[in-house]
Amino acid sequence: MKTTSKEDVRSHCAVNYGVEIFGDRWSLLIIRDIVFVGKKTYGEFLKSEEGIATNVLASRLAFLEEQGILSRAPSPDDRRKDFYTLTEKGLDxxxxxxxxxxxxxxxxxxxxxxxxxxxxxxxxxxxxxxxxEVKALIRNGGCMFPESKE
Structure with missing residues (x-):
């Protein structure tokens, strides 16, 4: 998926901007998984019931990071894994x-x-x-329904 910049959009309509960033089939589901069940790693996102393909997941995570929706950092427990979290733009x-x-x-x-x-x-x-309240919860590393995490 290509990077969307202000010069690289179909129009400067506010709705179109949102569609260009998170209007695909998967982006809001990735955000949902972070907010509702606290998923943070590639492997956790891959287990979602909707069945995202590995290449699509990798592409969406990279795109959301490029757009400033997600940030990526090494896991404190296993530096071979990356943790994805919402940025302020993502929290919005x-x-x-x-x-x-x-x-x-x-x-x-x-x-x-x-x-x-x-x-x-x-x-x-x-x-x-x-x-x-949900934004504050996510900022502090929580999620809405931690008992639902796979």
Whole structure:
């Protein structure tokens, strides 16, 4: 995937800019895995139920890093592994992801999020507060549902 710069986009429409950065099939799922279950390594992302191909995962991680959405650093436990974390630019996508959660809860009768009625109700009542709380949690190395990590 090529690098997207301000000179290398189809238009300067705000929606198009977002689509150029995170509008593929996989980027928001990688961000979801970091935010919701605390995945940090290539191997952890590879285990996601959607079944991303190894070459596609490598490409998306590199692209998101190039775009300043993710940062990569060696794992403190095993320097052969890299940890991917959200940058401030990446953290700013959390409200987008949470709005997709609300939209899915409303329109997908089989969505997993329907099992989290209290969370959905709270998110509906105060989306900005929940977004800020989630950002703080992720900044501190946490995730929303650590018990769900594979």
């Amino acid at each position: 996508l959390i409200p987008v992801v949470l709005n997709i959660v609300l939209w899915s809860a409303k329109h997908d009768s089989k969505s997993y999020v329907r099992r989290c009625k209290e969370f959905v109700a709270r998110l509906n009542r105060n989306p900005m507060q929940v977004s800020e």
